[in-house]
Amino acid sequence: MNEKLKIDIVSDVVCPWCTIGYKRLEKAISELGIKDKVEIEWHPFQLNPNMPVEGQNVKEHITEKYGATLEQQKGSEKNMIDVGEELGFKFDYFDDMKMVNTFEAHILLDYAKKFGKQTELKMRLTTAFFSERKDVSDRMILKQALLDVGLNAEEALANLDNEKVRQQIAEEETHWKNLGINSVPTIVFNMKSAVTGAQPVDVFKKVLTDLISA
Numbered sequence: 001m002n003e004k005l006k007i008d009i010v011s012d013v014v015c016p017w018c019t020i021g022y023k024r025l026e027k028a029i030s031e032l033g034i035k036d037k038v039e040i041e042w043h044p045f046q047l048n049p050n051m052p053v054e055g056q057n058v059k060e061h062i063t064e065k066y067g068a069t070l071e072q073q074k075g076s077e078k079n080m081i082d083v084g085e086e087l088g089f090k091f092d093y094f095d096d097m098k099m100v101n102t103f104e105a106h107i108l109l110d111y112a113k114k115f116g117k118q119t120e121l122k123m124r125l126t127t128a129f130f131s132e133r134k135d136v137s138d139r140m141i142l143k144q145a146l147l148d149v150g151l152n153a154e155e156a157l158a159n160l161d162n163e164k165v166r167q168q169i170a171e172e173e174t175h176w177k178n179l180g181i182n183s184v185p186t187i188v189f190n191m192k193s194a195v196t197g198a199q200p201v202d203v204f205k206k207v208l209t210d211l212i213s214a
Contacts, residue, residue, distance in 0.1 A: 020087065020089075024201045028202075032212075044103075102137065
């Protein structure tokens with residue numbers, strides 16, 4: 001196969017399983033030695049599109065949205081912390097942690113695509129939220145993330161107040177939902193097959209091996 005394998009990842013910045021799913025995919029790609037044979041593109045999905053500007057306490061939000069008890073949430077958090085450690089990623093859950101609106105983060109991820117910095121910015125934002133207790137809906141935090149990955153922060157942030165750009169990102173999110181994607185991460189290979197959820201490394205390795213050798 002001469003052309004690169006296109007991998008489209010539909011996910012949210014504040015989705016822990018999206019982070020785990022990507023880190024496992026990354027590990028599979030690395031272990032197979034095929035980094036130069038794949039091309040990754042990220043697409044917007046908001047877990048909480050109606051999240052207000054002030055955000056909402058994570059524990060309250062999960063109880064409200066999924067009906068999970070505090071005990072269940074603690075168990076789930078511990079599991080994610082353990083899995084994250086195995087993959088070299090730090091999940092730092094704390095009592096005042098807030099679920100925030102991620103629409104503007106998605107606008108910036110689209111901007112980063114033009115410069116080949118999408119994955120780098122995605123992981124910078126995810127790390128800021130889960131590992132550094134930062135609010136990724138705050139424009140100062142977003143500005144710093146852009147600077148951290150070497151992007152023109154002023155140019156990028158101008159997109160946040162551009163109605164045409166905002167509409168474009170909203171339409172892209174709708175497009176993926178219309179294709180039937182209602183849970184993330186959803187990882188699409190060559191627009192032909194898809195894997196949903198944070199699958200084990202071996203599952204990703206099998207999918208990748210089959211597609212690369214096809």
